[in-house]
Amino acid sequence: MSAAIPSSPAPGATTSAPSGARRGGGAKRVLPGFGLTLGYTLFYLSIIVLIPLSALLFKTFALTWPQFWDAVTAPRVMASYRLTFGASFLAALVNLVFGLLVAWVLVRYQFPGKKIVDALVDLPFALPTAVAGISLTALLAGNGWVGQYLEPLGIQLAFNPNGVVIALIFIGLPFVVRTVQPVLEDSEKELEEAATSLGASRWQIFYKVILPAITPALLTGFAMAFARALGEYGSVIFIAGNMPMVSEITPLIIIGKLEQYDYTGATAVAVVMLVFSFAMLLVINALQAWQRRHSGAPA
Amino acid sequence: MNLNFNEQHYFLFQVLGAILVAVLLAYRLTAPKKGAKPEKVTTTESRAVRWILTGVALAFIALFLVLPLAAVFTEALRKGWSAYLDGLREPDAWSAIKLTLITAVIAVPLNLVFGVAAAWCIAKYEFKGKAFLTTLIDLPFSISPVVAGLMYVLVFGANGWLGPWLQAHDIKIIFAVPGIVLATVFVTFPFIARELIPLMQAQGNDEEQAAIVLGASGWQTFWHVTLPNIKWGLLYGVILCNARAMGEFGAVSVVSGHIRGQTNTIPLHVEILYNEYQSVAAFAAASLLALLALVTLLIKTVAEWKSEQQRKAAAELPPERPTPVTVQP
Numbered sequence: 001m002s003a004a005i006p007s008s009p010a011p012g013a014t015t016s017a018p019s020g021a022r023r024g025g026g027a028k029r030v031l032p033g034f035g036l037t038l039g040y041t042l043f044y045l046s047i048i049v050l051i052p053l054s055a056l057l058f059k060t061f062a063l064t065w066p067q068f069w070d071a072v073t074a075p076r077v078m079a080s081y082r083l084t085f086g087a088s089f090l091a092a093l094v095n096l097v098f099g100l101l102v103a104w105v106l107v108r109y110q111f112p113g114k115k116i117v118d119a120l121v122d123l124p125f126a127l128p129t130a131v132a133g134i135s136l137t138a139l140l141a142g143n144g145w146v147g148q149y150l151e152p153l154g155i156q157l158a159f160n161p162n163g164v165v166i167a168l169i170f171i172g173l174p175f176v177v178r179t180v181q182p183v184l185e186d187s188e189k190e191l192e193e194a195a196t197s198l199g200a201s202r203w204q205i206f207y208k209v210i211l212p213a214i215t216p217a218l219l220t221g222f223a224m225a226f227a228r229a230l231g232e233y234g235s236v237i238f239i240a241g242n243m244p245m246v247s248e249i250t251p252l253i254i255i256g257k258l259e260q261y262d263y264t265g266a267t268a269v270a271v272v273m274l275v276f277s278f279a280m281l282l283v284i285n286a287l288q289a290w291q292r293r294h295s296g297a298p299a
Numbered sequence: 300m301n302l303n304f305n306e307q308h309y310f311l312f313q314v315l316g317a318i319l320v321a322v323l324l325a326y327r328l329t330a331p332k333k334g335a336k337p338e339k340v341t342t343t344e345s346r347a348v349r350w351i352l353t354g355v356a357l358a359f360i361a362l363f364l365v366l367p368l369a370a371v372f373t374e375a376l377r378k379g380w381s382a383y384l385d386g387l388r389e390p391d392a393w394s395a396i397k398l399t400l401i402t403a404v405i406a407v408p409l410n411l412v413f414g415v416a417a418a419w420c421i422a423k424y425e426f427k428g429k430a431f432l433t434t435l436i437d438l439p440f441s442i443s444p445v446v447a448g449l450m451y452v453l454v455f456g457a458n459g460w461l462g463p464w465l466q467a468h469d470i471k472i473i474f475a476v477p478g479i480v481l482a483t484v485f486v487t488f489p490f491i492a493r494e495l496i497p498l499m500q501a502q503g504n505d506e507e508q509a510a511i512v513l514g515a516s517g518w519q520t521f522w523h524v525t526l527p528n529i530k531w532g533l534l535y536g537v538i539l540c541n542a543r544a545m546g547e548f549g550a551v552s553v554v555s556g557h558i559r560g561q562t563n564t565i566p567l568h569v570e571i572l573y574n575e576y577q578s579v580a581a582f583a584a585a586s587l588l589a590l591l592a593l594v595t596l597l598i599k600t601v602a603e604w605k606s607e608q609q610r611k612a613a614a615e616l617p618p619e620r621p622t623p624v625t626v627q628p
Contacts, residue, residue, distance in 0.1 A: 030504075030508045030511050030512070031423050031424070031504060031507050031508065031511060031517070031520070032511070032516075032517035033420075033517050033521075034420055034423075034424050034426075036416075037416040037417070037419040037420035038420040038424075038426070040412075040413070040416045041413065041416050041417040041420055041421075041432070041436075042432075044409075044413045044416075045432075045435060045436065048481075048484055048485055048488055049435065049438055049439060049485065049488065050435075051454065052447075052450035052451055052453070052454050052485070053438075053450060055450055055453040055454045055459065055460055056446070056449065056450045056453055059453050097319060098356070098359045101352060101355060101356045101359070102356045102359065102360065104352065104356075105352055105353050105356040105357075106356075108343065109349050109352070109353050111353050111357075115600070117357065119596050119597075119599070119600045120360060120364050120365070120596065121360070121364075122596055122599065123364050123368065123592060123596065124364075125539065125542075125543075126539070126542045126591075126592035126593075126595040126596055126599075127367075127368070127546070127589060127592040128542075128545070128546025128547070128548060128565075128566050128585075128588045128592070129546070129548050129549070129566075130546070130548040130566040130567075130569050130570055130585070130588075131371060131546070131566070131569065131585040131588045131589055131592075132367060134569065134573050134581060134582070134585060135367040135368070135370045135371045135374070135582075135585070136367050136370075138370050138374050138578075138582075139366060139367060139370050144370075145366070145370065146366070169363060170363055170364075170367065173363060173364070202344050202345075202348075227441050228440075230443065231441070231442065231443025231444065231445070231446070232443075232549075233443065233444055233445050233548065233549035233552075234444075234548035234549050234552075234566070238570075238573065251443050251444075251445035251446070251549065252445075254445050254446065254449060255552070255553065258449065258452070258553065263452075263453070263456075263458060266449055267449065267453065270443075270445075270446045270449050270450075273443050273446055274442065274446055277441040277442050277443065277446075278441075280441055281434065281437065281438065281441045284441075285434060
C-alpha cells in the first residue's frame with residue numbers, strides 16, 4: 001500500500017515540465033479552490049478525527065491520577081503490554097529481514113510468476129484481519145495443515161504467544177517490502193560496478209554500498225510494521241487463545257473493560273496506547289524526513 | 300519477556316534464523332574469492348546464491364501468504380458446495396452482506412470527496428502548517444482500531460458527550476448502523492488522500508495553471524485536466540479504501556453491539572460463526588472477503604500498470620517547443 005508510504009517518488013515525477021513556477025513558491029495563487037478545499041479538509045478532519053479524539057482525552061481528565069495509574073499498571077494490563085510490545089517487535093524484526101529479502105528478489109532477479117508474487121505482497125492490506133485470523137488459526141491448530149506436523153514435535157504455534165507473533169508477521173509483511181522496493185529500484189548500479197571493479201566482494205558491496213543506501217527505508221518499514229502491530233486486533237484474537245496474563249493483547253484488555261461497562265478503565269488503557277501511537281507516528285515522520293534527505297529527493 | 304516466551308516457543312525463530320544462517324553461509328561460500336579478478340564487471344550474485352535467495356523468499360511468501368489464502372477456500376469447501384452455499388444462504392449472512400455493502404457505499408464516497416479536497420489543498424498550494432496537517436491526516440493509520448471505536452462510544456454512547464441528547468431525540472448511533480459507518484469512515488480516512496497527495500505533488504501545477512490562464516473555471520480544470528492525470532491513482536486509493544471498509548473488524552466490533560441480523564457486518568458474522576464452531580459457514584463468509592481481497596489486488600495491479608503506461612506515454616510526447624531544425628547553408 002503505497003498509501004502508507006508517501007516517501008517514494010510518485011510516478012509521473014518525470015513528466016513535470018521545467019520547474020521554477022512548479023509550486024509557485026511566492027507567486028500568486030493562480031489556481032482557485034484553496035479556501036474551499038482547505039476548509040472542507042479541516043471540517044471533515046475535525047468531525048471524524050479530532051473531536052472524537054478529544055472526547056477520549058477529556059474522559060481521561062475525569063480520572064484522578066491514582067485511578068489512572070492503577071488502571072494502567074494493573075498486573076494483567078502490564079502483562080498485556082509486555083506481550084503486545086514483545087510480539088510486535090519480534091514480528092517487525094522478522095519482517096525486516098524477510099521483507100528486505102523479498103524486496104531484493106523482486107527487484108534484482110527474474111523468475112516465473114514474479115508479477116503475481118509482487119501483487120500478492122499486498123495481500124495483508126487487502127485481506128480483512130478477521131479472515132487472516134481464522135485462517136492462520138485453522139492452519140496452525142493441532143489438527144490444521146501445518147499444526148498436525150508440529151504437534152507431535154511438541155511445538156504449539158496457535159493459542160499462545162507464538163500465534164500472536166505469527167499473526168503480526170502476516171499483518172506487517174508488506175511494509176518493509178514496499179518501503180525498500182522503490183529505493184532498491186532507484187539505486188545506481190554504477191556504484192556497485194565501481195566497487196566490483198575495485199575488487200570488492202558481493203558481500204562487501206552489500207553491506208558497504210547497498211545497505212547504507214537503503215537503511216532509512218528499512219527502518220521506516222520496520223517502524224511502520226511495528227506501529228501497525230501494536231494496535232492490531234482482528235487477526236490476533238482468534239489465534240492468541242486470549243489467556244489473561246499469558247496471551248492477552250492490550251486492545252483486548254480495552255474490549256474486556258468495555259464489555260464490563262468500565263469506560264474509565266478502558267479509556268485509561270486506550271490513552272496509553274494512543275500515546276505510543278503518537279510516538280510511533282513521530283518516529284515514522286522523522287525517519288521519512290531522513291529518507292528524503294538521504295535520497296536527495298525534494299521534500 | 301519471560302512470560303511464556305520460553306525456548307520451545309522460540310522454535311519458529313530458530314527455524315527462520317537457521318534459514319538465514321544457511322543463506323549467509325551459501326553467500327560466503329559461493330561468492331567469488333577475494334582478489335580473483337572477475338572477467339567482466341558484474342553486479343549480480345552467482346547463480347547458486349540467486350537461486351537460494353529466490354527460493355527462501357518464495358518459501359516465505361508461500362508460507363505466510365499463499366497458505367492462509369488457500370486455507371480459507373479449502374476450509375469453506377470442506378463439506379462440499381452445498382454446505383458452502385447453505386452457509387451463505389442463511390438470513391443472518393444475507394443481512395451481514397447487505398450491511399457491509401451499505402457501509403462501504405456510504406464510507407467510501409465520503410472519504411473520496413475528502414481525499415480529493417485534501418490532496419488538492421496540500422499538493423497545489425504552500426501554506427503554514429501543511430506538514431502538521433498531513434500528519435493529522437495520517438493519524439487514523441496509527442491509532443488502534445479498538446481505540447478508534449472507543450472514541451466514538453465516548454462521543455455518542457449512552458454515557459457519552461452526546462448520549463443524553465441523542466436518547467432524548469430517539470437517535471441511535473452506537474450499537475446501530477450509523478456508528479458502524481462512522482467507525483469505518485475513521486479507519487479508512489487517510490487511504491485516498493494518502494494516495495493522491497504524492498501523485499498530485501509530482502505532477503505540479505503547470506497544466507492546471509495553463510487551463511486557468513486560458514479561461515477555464517476551477518471545476519472545468521479539475522474535471523478535464525487534473526482528473527485524467529490522477530484517475531489511476533484515484534482508482535487505486537478507492538479500491539484499497541473499499542477493501543478496508545468492507546473488512547474492518549476491530550473498530551466496528553466495538554461500536555456494533557453484535558446484534559445478529561441487525562448490526563453484523565461480514566467480518567463480525569465470521570467471528571460469531573467461528574466462535575460457535577460453525578467452521579464451514581464461517582469460512583464460507585470469510586471466502587467472500589478473501590475473493591474481494593483478490594479482486595482488489597487484481598484491480599490494483601491493473602491500475603499500477605495503466606498509470607505506468609500513462610507516465611511513459613507522457614514522457615514520449617514531443618517537447619512543447621521543439622528546437623528549430625538548423626538548415627545547412
